[in-house]
Amino acid sequence: MKVxxxxxxxxxxxxxxxxxxxxxxxxxxxxxxxxxxxxxxxxHRPDLAVLDMxxxxxxxxxTFGLIRxxxxxxxxxxxxxxAGAIVFATSQKNVMxxxxxxxxxxxCVKPYKKHRLEQVIAEATAGRS
Numbered sequence: 001m002k003v004x005x006x007x008x009x010x011x012x013x014x015x016x017x018x019x020x021x022x023x024x025x026x027x028x029x030x031x032x033x034x035x036x037x038x039x040x041x042x043x044h045r046p047d048l049a050v051l052d053m054x055x056x057x058x059x060x061x062x063t064f065g066l067i068r069x070x071x072x073x074x075x076x077x078x079x080x081x082x083a084g085a086i087v088f089a090t091s092q093k094n095v096m097x098x099x100x101x102x103x104x105x106x107x108c109v110k111p112y113k114k115h116r117l118e119q120v121i122a123e124a125t126a127g128r129s
Contacts, residue, residue, distance in 0.1 A: 001125070004029040004044060006037035006070060007052040007089065012110060014048060016089070019112055023121075034073030041082040047128075048121065049074070049083040051102065053090045053107075074105060086122040 003025045007013045017027050025048070029040030041049055051070030067073050069129045070088060077083050090096035091110040100107035106120040 001025045001047040001121075002028045002044060003039045004031065004037060004046045004049045005051075005084065005124065006031035006040075006049070006055065006073065006117055008032055008055040009052075011021055012052065012089070012112075015112055016102075019114055019117055020050075022114070023118060034067035034069050034076075037070070037073045038067060038076050038080075038082075041077045042080065047080055047084040048087065048125065049085070050087045050089055050108075053088045053096045054092065071099065071103070074103065087120050087124045 003020055005016050005027060006011060007016065013030055017030065020027055028044045028046055031037040033038055037049060037051055046093040051074055053070045055069055067076065074086050079085060086105050088100045088105050089109060089110055093109050097107050106123040108117050108120045
């Protein structure tokens with residue numbers, strides 16, 4: 001599966017890229033913030049986008065017209081249909097998981113665990129061809 005990932009932490013990006021590769025997925029784009037993820041999804045049309053929910057800025061905040069957070073990016077990507085499925089990632093378990101659930105997007109809590117990442121990917125892609 002082709003995957004775009006977005007996280008403002010280079011450590012988390014590297015960890016996620018490695019885990020996805022070990023699961024047999026191909027990372028086709030790596031972003032540091034929401035706008036980059038939107039652009040990479042438009043360019044690569046991945047099967048999956050894994051987005052950190054809170055990158056660099058609070059929710060719904062833009063800086064110089066660039067979307068920073070994963071929640072807003074997910075809404076744009078979903079609306080444009082430029083990724084087959086979306087998974088959120090967060091280190092802020094309770095608050096962020098509730099928000100992800102309200103948006104109908106599966107969420108994986110950091111630090112990443114291989115089995116949980118597999119579960120949320122399966123949940124996000126269930127019923128998609």
